[in-house]
Amino acid sequence: MKQVVFTCFLMVMSMAVFGQSTITGLVTSSSDQQPLLGVNVVVKGTTTGAVTDFDGNYSITASPEDVLVFSFIGYKTIEKTVGDQNVINVALDSDLEQLADVVVIGYGTSKKTDLTGSIASISTKDFEKQPITRTEDALQARVAGVSVLRNSGAPGGNIKIRVRGANSITGNNEPLVVIDGIIGGDLSSLNANDIQNIDVLKDASATAIYGSRGANGVVLVTTKKGRSGEPQVNVEYFISVSSVPNKIDLLSPEQFVQLAGDPATIINGGADYQDEYFETAITNNVQVSASGKEGNLNYYISGNLVDQDGIILNTGYERYSLRSNLNAQLSDKLKVGLNLFGSKENALNLVRGGAGASSDRRGGIVNVLSFNPAVNVRDTDGNYNLQSSFGSILVNPIAVQEQRNGESVEDQFNANLNLSYDISNNLNFTLLGGASLAHFNEERFEGIPAGSQVRNGRAFFNSVRDADYQLSNILSWNKDFGNTKLKLTGIYELQSSVRKLESINSQDFALADLENAFFLLELGESQSIGANQISSSIESYVARAEVNFNNDLLVTGTIRVDESSRFRKGNRTGVFPSISAAYNLGRYFSDESFINNVKLRAGYGETGNQNIAPFSTFQSLRTTFGFGFDGASTSIGLGNSGLVDEDLTWETTRQFNAGVDFRLANGRVNLAVDWFKKNTVDLLLNLPVPQFNGGGVIRTNVGEVENTGVDVSISAVIVNNENFSWNSNLTMSTVSNEVIDLGGLDQILTAPSGINPGGNTGNFYIIEEGEPLGNFFGFEYLGADANGVAQYSEEQSVIGNGIPNFTWGLNNTLTYKNFDLNVLLRGVHGYDVLNATRGIISLGGGDVTVPTSVDILDPNNPTSGDNRISSTRYIEDGSFIRLSNLSLGYNFPDIKGFDSLKVYISGQNLFTITDYTGFDPEVSSSSSSSDSTPSLDFGALPNPRTFTLGLNIGF
C-alpha cells in the first residue's frame, strides 16, 4: 500500500515534472509589430516569472494548465493558457490609460507624467498619414502654441516657426533646433522619415536649460534607432502633382490696350503671363530604411531622395540624404552611439529663401501680373519682347525666368557621438560630441537680369562653409529614496562655430552668348569679390534637479550660465534660472469617475537671446565703397558702417506658465490647457539712426515686449472598435502681443529692407508702445472722387495688424478595417495682409505705368491719383481655414513576402476658406525671420495645391 501510494506519488510527481516544460516566445507591440523589451511574464497565481529581453523574447517554465500573464506598462495585460504549446508569441495592444510616453526634455528624458513644464510632443504616428517632404510640415497644426507658417510656396523655401509668438522686435525669433542633443540643427535638410519624436519646449521652465538660446522655444528632434527583432526594411514612395490654386483676374490684351490708349497695340497676340509663368509640378519622393538589432548592436539606416519641381517655371528642389544611427552596448555599463547624417540639397532658382521669385524685388510674380498683357513673350521672329512702355517698366519676367540658372547647393555632414557610462547604479556620465559641417554654394547665371533695364548677363559664385562643434559632458545622478525620487544633472558644454564666406560676381562678359558663366567668371569685364569670416563660441555650465515626492508633487529646478563671445567682457555672462512644479490630484478621483486625473503645473524661468552677428559690438569701416574716377576702373573705397553699442548684452525673456492636464474617460480624452505670460526685456533693438548721423540703425538693449496667451490641446479616442477607430486631436493657441517699452522712443517706423512697393520709400509698419508688433501704418482710403481720383486721409495711422492671434489645427485619423483616412484642418485667424501685389496692379504708380488688374474697370475704383500701397484699400483680412491634408490609405492584409503594404492617395491644400483676394494669405514677401514686418504680399509665392499617390512597403 505504501508502495502503491509512493508509486502514485511518483507518477503524479513525474507527471507534474514532465508536464512542466519550457515555454518560449516573442512579445511584440500590436501597433507596429516591434518587439517589446521588459514585458513581465508571470504564471498566474504564482511568483514564477520572466522578463522579455532586448529582442522581446522570454523563456518560462510552466505546465499546460497554467495561465501566463503578460503585462507591460502602457499596454493591456493579456492572459494565455499554455495548453500544449511550447512557443507562445503575443502581441500586446497599447493601453491608452497607461500610456506613459517618454519625453525628451533636453540633456535627458522624463516620463510624460512627471513633466512639470510645458512640453508638447509628437511622434511618427502623428504625421505618418501625411506625405511630407519637410520636417516643418510634421509640426504644422499639431502642436498647440507652435505656429508654422509656410511663408513661401517655393520648394526648399523658408518656413516660419514661432513658439508662443515673437519676443524680439529686431532680434531673431526662430526657435532653437536641437537634433539628437546637438544644438543648432537644421530642420530643412532633415529627412522627415528619420524622425522618431519631436518635442517642443514651450515655457521658460523647460527652455531655461538652453539658457541664452532658449528664449524662442526649443524644438528637440530625436531620430530613429534600430529595435530588436527581425531586420525591418521599409520602402516608401510617393509622387505628387502640384499647381497654383488660383489665378488673379487681369485685363485681356484688348482691354489693356484700350486702357493704355495710343500708341499701345497688341503685339503678336499678347499673352497670359500667369499661364506662362506657373506650371504643373511633379514631386518624387523615395525613402528606404532598414533597421534592426544584431547582438549588442542596433542600427537604423536610411536614404531619401526628394525631387521636387516648383510651380514656377524653371524652379525646383532636390534633396538626397543618408543616415546611419548605430548604437552598441559595449558592456553592462557602457553604451556608445554614433549618428551620421549627410545630405545634399539642390535648389534651382530659389531666391531669398523663397521670399521672392526674382533677384529684383519688384520682379517675379508682381512683374508677371503687371507686365503688358498685350505684348507676347516673344515677337514673330521668336526673340523676346523684353520691355514695354505700358504696364510694368521691368524686363519681361518670362525672359528673366527662362534665362536664369541659379543652383543653390548645400552639402551637410553631421556626426555625433554619444558615450554613456554608468559609473554606479545611480550615477551616469554621458559625453556628447557633435560636429556639423556644411558647405553652401550658389552658382547663378542670369542671362537676362531682372530690373528696369535690359542688361548684359551676369554670374555669381558664392560659397559659405560652416563648421560647428559641440561637446557636452553630462553627469546625472538618480536616487530613489522610497517615496521620494531625486535626479540631479550637471552639464559642462562648449560650442563653437566658424563660418567662412566668399563671393564673386562678374558681368559684361568678353565673349557673347555664354551660358551658365558662373564657371567663367574671369571673362567678365566687371568683377567684384568679397570674403569674410564669422566665428563665435559659447561656454556653458548647467545644473538641474528633479524631485518626485510620492508621484504627487514634482519639482524641477534648472540653472544655466552661458558665456558668449558675441559680447564683450563684462557683458558676456548670462545666468538663466528656472523653477517649476506639478501636482497630481489623481488620488482624489476614483477609477470609475469621468475624471481620472488632474495635474496642475506652474513654472517660471528666464531665458536669453544672443542672436546677433559676431563682431556686432565693434565699429568697422565698410570696404565696398569703390568708385571709378576715370570712368573705367574702380578705385577701392572705404566708408562708415554705422554706429555700434559696445555695451550690448543679452536680451532676456521672463516667462511664467501655468497649466492643467486632465485625463478623462479612462484616458480616452486628454486635455491640456496652458496659460503663459512672457516679458522680454533689454531687447536687442535696432534703433534707427537719422541720415544726418549716418543712417542705418544702432543695435542696443532697450525696451520690453510682452506676449500672453493660452495653448489648448485635446486628444480624444472617439471610437475604438475592432473594425473602426477614430482618433482626433485638436490644438488651439492664442497669443496677444504688446510692446511695453521702446526705450524712450514714441514709435519706430519700419519697412522690410529693400521692399518699397510702388516706389514709395516710406515706412509702412509702426511699432508703438502699448500696441502689438506687426501693425501696418498707412492712409485711410476714402474712395474715388467724381473724377475718379483716389482720395486718402491726410494723416497716416494704424490700418491693420499682420500677426495672427488665433491658430488651430484639427487632425483626425479614422481607420475602418484596412482603410485609414486622415483629415488635417487648420485655421489661422485675426490678422491682416497688405496685398501690395493687388496694389501694384490696380492703379498706375511706381514701376507700373498702366494698371493690369480688372479692378480698374470697376466704376467705383479710382482711375488716377496717387496709388498709396500702404492704405486701407489694400489691407485685407488674411484669416483662413485650410484643408492641409486629406489622405486615404489601404493596408493590404497578409501579402506573402511583405510585412506590410499600403497604398494611399492624398491631397494637400485642397481648399482654403478665406476672404483674401490674392493667391495665398499664408505667404509673405518679408523675410521669415521678421516679426515687425509680417504678412506683406508683394509678389509672394503661393503654396501649391498638391495631389499625391503613394506606396509604403515593409519587408
Next chain:
Amino acid sequence: MKNKMKSKMRNYRFKIKFCLVFVSLATVFSCADLEEDPSEVLLAPTALNSEAALSALNTGMYNRLVNGSTGVARTSFHIAAFGGDDITTHSGSNKIGFRESDWRRQTPNSSFNTTYRACYGVITIANTAIDARDNIEGNQQAIDRLIGEAFFMRAFCYLTLTRTYGRVPIQIESNSNAQLSRGSFEEIYAQIESDFQQAELLLPDVYPNVPAVGARPSKGAASAMLSRLYMHWAGFPLNDTSRYAMAASKAKEVIDNAALYGYALSPDFRSMFTVGGRFAHDEGVFTMVFCNTCDRRAPNRLTGRLGLTAEAGGWEETFGEIAFFEDFESAATEDGTLQRFNDTYILEQIPRGSNPIGAEWRNFADPHPIFRKIVGDFDEGVLNTTTSDMNYYFMRYAEVLLNYAEASGRSGNVTADAWAALNAVRSRAGATVDLTAADGAIEELAFTERKWEFAGEFQRWYDLVRMDRVVEAFANRSPDEIVDTANSTTPATDGEFLYFNPIPQSELDVAPQLNN
C-alpha cells in the same frame, strides 16, 4: 569565476580608456576662446592712419554721392529742379513724385529721399576723414589735398542739401548720435563757407590723375563753389545783398586763374553731353563721372530713355516745358544761338520706337519737347538705354562766368570783364554780336543767359528760388501745358514747400524734431 574576472578586467580597461578619451577631449575643448578679434575680418576705424586709407575714404565719398545708382545718378536726386520752368515730367503713370515737385505740391511722403540720403552719406564719411586728420601719416601735400577734398565734399553736400530742402540739420562730428534740429540758413551758409575756405587753402590748383578737369575738385572749384554760395546768400531767403560783391570777387578769382586751374569753355557744346566727349573739354568745375562698366557699377541713370517719349519707347521721366521751349527758340533765333538750342533739344527724327520726329512733339500723346542733353547722342546708342557714361555737371565754367557777370551787376560794380564773361558764354553758343549796356542791365541779361545755357541740366530752379521768381515763372507756363485735369490739381503758388522740398518722411519718422 574566470569569466567574471575577465569581465571586471574589461570594465576596468574601459574605464581607463574612457577617462582618457574624456580627459583628452576636455583638454582640447576646455578653453573656449571667447575674445573676439575683429581685426581678422574687419577694418577698424583705427586703421585710418595712412594716406592710402584717407584716399580710400575720399573715394568712398564719391561712392555715396553716386550711391550705386540711387544718388546723383537718379533723376530723383534732382527732384527740386523739376520745379524749374525748363523741366517737366509725364502727367500720369508713375511720375507723380516728379510732377508734385514740378508743381511744388509735394508732401514729406511724396518727396524722394535720394538727395538727402546721398548727401548725408557723403557728409558722414567726410566727418570721419576730417576727424582723422591728425592721425594720418604720409606725404603732407597729399594729406592736405585729401583733407581739402573732404572739406569740399562736405560743403558741396550741405550746399546741395540746403538748395533742395532749405534748413537742414548740421552734423560735422563723426560717430555722433546727437539728435540735431534744423540749422538756420545763416548757420548752414556759414558752415558751407568755412568748409569751402578750408578746401581753398588745402586743395591744389590742379587735382592730380583726373581724366579731365572737374572730375575731382581743385582750389579753383572751391572758389567757384563759394561764388555759387554767395549768390544764394545774397538772394532768397536771406537776401544779404552784400554777398554779391563776394560772389563776384570769388568768380573773378577763378576767371583770372582759369589757365592755372585748367578751366576753359568747351568749343563744342554738344559734345560735353556725349560719352565720347565727356573728358574732351576743360569746362567741368565739378563733374560727376559715371562708370557703367566698373566693378562697382555706377552708371548715369538720368539719360537715354528717361528723356524719350512713349512713341520712341521712352520712360517719359524728363521732358522740356512748352513755354520755355518756345521762348528759347525765339530768343535763340534772335540771338543767333540756334546752335545751342539745337544742342539742347532734339528736333530731328528719333531712330527708336515708331521713329517720331522731335520737332513734332506737339503730336505726341504727351506733348513735350525732348532734351538732347538727356537723351544723348544717337550714334552712341545712349537713347536705347537707361544707363550711360555721360557726365553730369554739378558746375561748369560757364556758371563761373555768368556768376561773375550777374553778381557784378547786382553789386553795382560792372566792369568790361563782366561783359566779356557774359559774352564769352553767348559767343560759344553761336552769338556773333556781343551784348553791351545798351541791351539792358547785365545782371538780367546774365540771369536770362543762364536760363538757356543750363536748360535741362537741373539748375534753373535754384536761380528762380534765389531771385524769388518762382511764382512769376509759373505764371509764364504755356496754356498748352498739360494740366492734371483728372486730378484737378494745378501748380501751387504758395505753401510751405513752394521754395524748398520737404525733408523726406523716412527721416522725419526717425528724427521728428525736424518737423519744426
